[in-house]
Amino acid sequence: MNKAIIVGNLTRDPELRATGSGISVCSFTVAVNRRFKDQNGETQADFIPVVVWRQQGENCAKYLSKGSKVAVCGAIQVRSYDAQDGSKRYATEIVADEVQFLNSRGEGAAPQPRQERPAPKAPASMQFDDDLHPVEDDDLPF
Amino acid sequence: MNKAIIVGNLTRDPELRATGSGISVCSFTVAVNRRFKDQNGETQADFIPVVVWRQQGENCAKYLSKGSKVAVCGAIQVRSYDAQDGSKRYATEIVADEVQFLNSRGEGAAPQPRQERPAPKAPASMQFDDDLHPVEDDDLPF
Amino acid sequence: MNKAIIVGNLTRDPELRATGSGISVCSFTVAVNRRFKDQNGETQADFIPVVVWRQQGENCAKYLSKGSKVAVCGAIQVRSYDAQDGSKRYATEIVADEVQFLNSRGEGAAPQPRQERPAPKAPASMQFDDDLHPVEDDDLPF
């Protein structure tokens, strides 16, 4: 069992990339306010990276933008990698099962596509091979 | 809203420390198996750091050990800090609200204290001041 | 472990009552849309009862109204009782730990009190004794 549910706002516009074989993957960070203020009375937030695969990721890229409020449900994924200095580093993110749009460009209105733009295509410099990677991919393009 | 629920096994014995003013904090890592195997048929796991404060943390230190199975509910916390090389790093962990023991030393038996040992005391080299830190502490002793 | 997290809209204005000793308890129902439409293409929803105790319940009564969007986290509680015909009945609701207001009268604006009104007081006909009831009360006034 590995479930995370967060509600918060995007810190930036989402980024859409694709694996070499054309699987879409969208990534963004959600600012989640903590329930209690710090000792200075300041609101604190956790900044939680989220990735969304395939059609759902494309919808996120299309309808969400900086400031959009979302509810995300998914699994916590911890990837470890070796830094250039040889040390072990960890990258933690939520791999989303569901993303619910709580306001994209104005609560009450149906979400509008963020912009007309050509079909997302990762630049060659970002492409990588995903032949071996099904849904449970561990080799994310970011 | 910021909720994470995981079920898995401790990768090591838990560590118990204390803030300078004597607030207990227990930390351990939970290995959470993924639902699907990788392309080699190997079970994959995410290794998720957990921290537990106060009495509940003391109970974890007392009753859990390497391999214990737990269900943890809490909030995802992302702390950012500056690495020695000046770069920004992130540490992500679950700050537990609840830890349910699913088998500590044998399912079916009441959990037994892991060992008789003196009251937990952080070594001087680890102590730090927590005068400014209520529950929503951002300055963890690890 | 018993956690439920829902996001949806209030079907009616919340109701605020109090136990005999003055503990506030707020109740409302949240309509949660299902992810998939039924075979007629109609959106389906689950209508989930929620109860919120004490100060947090008072805040719900003050700031929420029919249609308000909320995120609720809590525990599923199943109360059994004997119907007048002698049969066993079950009442299921979420006892909230947290209620996050996602739009009460206009997203982006601070929630406004729903109305000026006197301090909530249960009518005598609804009062009941709560001398024996701490937080984990099983004898709700509704």
Place this chain on the structure above:
Amino acid sequence: MNKAIIVGNLTRDPELRATGSGISVCSFTVAVNRRFKDQNGETQADFIPVVVWRQQGENCAKYLSKGSKVAVCGAIQVRSYDAQDGSKRYATEIVADEVQFLNSRGEGAAPQPRQERPAPKAPASMQFDDDLHPVEDDDLPF
């Protein structure tokens, strides 16, 4: 968003039925202990109905039995129906996405099939037509 996660024990052996077209559905009730005892010092529990569809439901019927400990993740579903006396009744259950076996007949051992038995077949008296019912079926055979 509609997520529930519970950890507890089956109150009875699971029941496996099938729709008219042969879709398996398994049902059982999970006793989930509350965190706090009542005023008499007694452990209280909520008894939460769970349904599991298809292959996963068949696995539950095969490997689980009374007393088995499980973690269940799913959605809260509230079905309303008209009682014979004309009144409105509600049935609430968790429709499972995931069921994790935490001990079926002995933690640490691989779960053993509960019994050898013929492929599950609903008796004719229970069969019903599911031609119109995909996964999001509202017409459960129980």
Place this chain on the structure above:
DNA sequence: TTTT
């Protein structure tokens, strides 16, 4: 109605 479970379990520890």
Place this chain on the structure above:
DNA sequence: TTTT
């Protein structure tokens, strides 16, 4: 019974 909500909402988009």
